[in-house]
Amino acid sequence: MLDETNAKSMTIIVTKGTLDWAYPPFILATTAAAMGIETTMFFTFYGLQLLKKDLNLKINPLGNAAMEMPMGGGHMAMPNILAAMPGATALTTTMMKNMIKKKGVASIEELRELAIEADVQMIACQMTMDLFEYKREDMIDGPVLGGAASWVDVAARSDINLYV
Amino acid sequence: MADQVLDAKGLNCPLPILRAKKALKDMPTGATLQILATDPGSVKDFEAFCRTTGNELMEHAQDGGVYTFLIKHTA
Numbered sequence: 001m002l003d004e005t006n007a008k009s010m011t012i013i014v015t016k017g018t019l020d021w022a023y024p025p026f027i028l029a030t031t032a033a034a035m036g037i038e039t040t041m042f043f044t045f046y047g048l049q050l051l052k053k054d055l056n057l058k059i060n061p062l063g064n065a066a067m068e069m070p071m072g073g074g075h076m077a078m079p080n081i082l083a084a085m086p087g088a089t090a091l092t093t094t095m096m097k098n099m100i101k102k103k104g105v106a107s108i109e110e111l112r113e114l115a116i117e118a119d120v121q122m123i124a125c126q127m128t129m130d131l132f133e134y135k136r137e138d139m140i141d142g143p144v145l146g147g148a149a150s151w152v153d154v155a156a157r158s159d160i161n162l163y164v
Numbered sequence: 165m166a167d168q169v170l171d172a173k174g175l176n177c178p179l180p181i182l183r184a185k186k187a188l189k190d191m192p193t194g195a196t197l198q199i200l201a202t203d204p205g206s207v208k209d210f211e212a213f214c215r216t217t218g219n220e221l222m223e224h225a226q227d228g229g230v231y232t233f234l235i236k237h238t239a
Contacts, residue, residue: 031178034185035216036239104176104203114182 009038010160011151017049019057019096019108025164026111033118040158041115042151043143044125048132051124051139055109059096060089069095116142123150166198166234167191173202173230180206181213184235188219191237196222199233206231
């Protein structure tokens with residue numbers, strides 16, 4: 001709908017920046033682009049983490065009762081009191097990254113690269129950049145800076161609009 | 165025989181689809197691409213991919229844990 005062809009279009013608002021939540025928006029965006037759908041991602045709040053040149057995404061199970069890791073044929077969850085200990089984030093992040101590699105799941109770096117290659121449009125929220133004092137030069141080159149109106153403009157002409 | 169073969173074994177969603185798209189893009193219309201995958205989700209996904217993009221899923225088969233797809237580049 002964005003251009004004059006019959007191509008469909010999709011937008012995704014990306015609000016989360018942890019290692020786990022980085023996946024859904026990039027998987028959906030790259031797949032949609034591969035299926036001929038014009039895709040726009042709007043990165044706001046913690047989602048901006050995903051645009052940093054140096055991705056250092058982390059995960060911690062604290063307060064996430066649904067998070068369990070496969071272990072010895074079963075599954076194990078980390079009690080909150082352990083997840084709150086120093087080093088728990090590093091440990092969980094390492095475990096998650098190992099699992100991702102072992103299972104043939106793409107890294108976020110790879111998916112982001114594929115998204116850019118596939119001409120996925122990226123908008124970085126100017127307000128969040130100001131709020132958290134992020135510098136443009138700390139972010140990758142592709143994204144344009146814009147605000148809510150930039151997303152609404154694209155979304156109003158898109159077939160699918162998602163919020164992650 | 166397919167004009168080109170893509171080995172996507174061991175890769176998980178969405179990589180088989182992304183690699184297939186990349187391969188198809190550089191192939192002439194009418195050419196065929198054979199894809200080998202081990203992701204069980206790829207069966208439904210390649211059907212969906214072809215339905216949406218208009219490429220033709222000519223056949224798919226399963227041999228042990230390996231799924232084989234033959235796609236004709238028509239779109």
